[in-house]
Amino acid sequence: MKHARVIFEGREQHGVAHEYQGQADAAVRLDDGRIVPQDMLNWLPPLAPTPRPRTILALGLNYADHAKELEFKAPEEPLVFVKGQAALIGHRQLTRRPAGVQFMHYECELAIVVGRTARKVRRDDAYDFIGGYTVANDYAIRDYLENWYRPNLRVKNRDTCTPLGPWFVDAKDVADPMALALRTTVNGKLTQQGSTRDMIFDAPFLIEYFSRFMTLSPGDLILTGTPDGVVDCQPGDVVVTEIEGIGALVNTIAAA
Structure with a gap:
């Protein structure tokens, strides 16, 4: 559903x-x-029926081709940052591009929604703790990117920078989340294609990894990264990030 x-x-x-x-x-x-x-x-955002605090974990460089595109070495352990809830907006909403920015790009990502409290979960049991999936478009401003250790406060934690949706899809309705096609269009032109099968760290690994040292709660989000093919987006651009079986998320860029 x-x-x-x-x-x-x-x-x-x-x-x-x-x-x-x-x-x-x-x-x-x-x-x-x-x-x-x-x-x-x-x-x-198609999550809880009423707003409430939640943990939002986001993966950087979780596709080897995107790491190469950014001229970084693919990580040997998940490169993770935490996002604030104010970054999230819904389908068909506006994302603001700050004045003076030279390169702001989309990132089409499969978002995992935790379904029940997870502590020290084994990889083989990980799917039992996933409630469902949605599409995230986690915009980044390349101008602000410094390195692995200071990469993502202004890059990733801005109001309106992470459209989510349009649908929350029950986990039981996604036969294999690690074999889904991803695609992005900008003003109708195809600019990005990939597959979740190319993740460096897949969904079961991530559930096991995070739950070793922190409790995952129902409604928590894990944004799993994007493949290569990102391009600069300007005010007025209509960006559609789509994942097979999950949905097509529409977003428009506006000037700040």
């Missing part, structure tokens, strides 16, 4: 993906049964 969290008629509502005018997932069927096209909704 593909779940959505939206604002409609002035209040937050839950719904599920629904066909509209012959197009799959083009609308949301709200809990009260009404079917509303996507463009009539104000989309929220």
